[in-house]
Amino acid sequence: MAIVVNLDVMLARRKVKSRELAAYVGITEQNLSLLKSGKVRGVRFATLERICEYLQCQPGDLLEFRPGAGAPDLEADAEDG
Numbered sequence: 001m002a003i004v005v006n007l008d009v010m011l012a013r014r015k016v017k018s019r020e021l022a023a024y025v026g027i028t029e030q031n032l033s034l035l036k037s038g039k040v041r042g043v044r045f046a047t048l049e050r051i052c053e054y055l056q057c058q059p060g061d062l063l064e065f066r067p068g069a070g071a072p073d074l075e076a077d078a079e080d081g
Helices: 007-014 018-025 029-037 045-055 072-080
Strands: 003-005 063-065
Touching: 003 029, 007 029, 007 045, 018 029, 018 045
Parallel strands: none
Antiparallel strands: 003 063
């Protein structure tokens, strides 16, 4: 995926545990883990807002666009068509 989630980096910088953030945001630790690993297809703005509020950061500190980092299977399909 071309969008990279840097939530683990911000947690380390702020010295915050995933458990603390999940409790504050109101999501499960498992869902937070999926978000950290980039295995989610989307995130609610309300969730992103609570994360940024707790970590005192901007959404751009958590999300990064990396061109060419797309899923290989999608790129191969585009080339075939």
